[in-house]
Amino acid sequence: MPTFLILLLVAFSIFLIGVFVFRPQVTATRGGKMTAFLALFALPILCFGMGASSELEHAKSTKFCLSCHIMEPYGKSLRVDDPQHLAAAHFQNHRVPADEACYTCHTNYAMFGGIKAKLGGLRHIYVYYFGTPPAPENIKLYEPYNNRECLHCHAGARSFEEGAVHTADPDLLPALKANKTSCISSGCHGVVHDVGKLKDATFWKGGG
Amino acid sequence: MASASPLEWRLQISGIILILGLLVEGLCLLGRGPIAFILFVGLGGFLFVVGILLYLYSLVSAKGEPSKE
Numbered sequence A: 001m002p003t004f005l006i007l008l009l010v011a012f013s014i015f016l017i018g019v020f021v022f023r024p025q026v027t028a029t030r031g032g033k034m035t036a037f038l039a040l041f042a043l044p045i046l047c048f049g050m051g052a053s054s055e056l057e058h059a060k061s062t063k064f065c066l067s068c069h070i071m072e073p074y075g076k077s078l079r080v081d082d083p084q085h086l087a088a089a090h091f092q093n094h095r096v097p098a099d100e101a102c103y104t105c106h107t108n109y110a111m112f113g114g115i116k117a118k119l120g121g122l123r124h125i126y127v128y129y130f131g132t133p134p135a136p137e138n139i140k141l142y143e144p145y146n147n148r149e150c151l152h153c154h155a156g157a158r159s160f161e162e163g164a165v166h167t168a169d170p171d172l173l174p175a176l177k178a179n180k181t182s183c184i185s186s187g188c189h190g191v192v193h194d195v196g197k198l199k200d201a202t203f204w205k206g207g208g
Numbered sequence B: 001m002a003s004a005s006p007l008e009w010r011l012q013i014s015g016i017i018l019i020l021g022l023l024v025e026g027l028c029l030l031g032r033g034p035i036a037f038i039l040f041v042g043l044g045g046f047l048f049v050v051g052i053l054l055y056l057y058s059l060v061s062a063k064g065e066p067s068k069e
Helices: A003-022 A024-028 A030-058 A069-077 A086-092 A098-106 A113-130 A147-154 A164-168 A172-177 A195-200 B006-031 B034-061
Strands: none
Touching (some): A003 A024, A003 A030, A024 B006, A030 B034, A069 A086, A113 B034, A147 A172
């Protein structure tokens, strides 16, 4: 829902609640009680639900993730002009939606994955403002990257299932699918963001 | 604005808290950054919960009061 409609509903709710704040005696009638229920219970829940949904949706955007200074090198890494860079290749070739690039790979495709990802985001903000944030190149994931997040899109795809490297060893595909061998192991797709080496990189200028 | 009845007084307080919550929500929707997100979830959520619970408490506590209708 567009933000201005939510803001309109918020303004209307404030007006309606204001009536009960300045004239609480209107709740003496049955109609007043019903309106009070609407104004002081139903509308605030509706406003909070719609606002939360809008905020969560916005928090999925690449722009939102990169708005923290510490994430700037990660944003730059999406524009590295080298197809060996996994994140850059996905971003530049729209293998992930460019406007939700971070969220698409870093959410958890299990139940409540989106909520878990946003709770992790709250932890980032806590560390950023109240802790000692590490240098960008020293940032580590809370848990090792799970192949499930890659397989969400790649499982069943011909390039994945029949790729020459993937099929050369008959044990590899089952190990990847069972998350026993990481897709981002060294020698496979090991160069992901590589923010420590960005100063030597060249960058793609396209994509807006 | 001041009210003699405890029910009306609680409704006024819950209304003021909810208005503050709604103002926080409105500002956060206009702000749109990580801090706005935190304020929305933390402060806004807290004000909404307190305001709504106080309203519900005022209904329960007013059970014995006669209606003017």
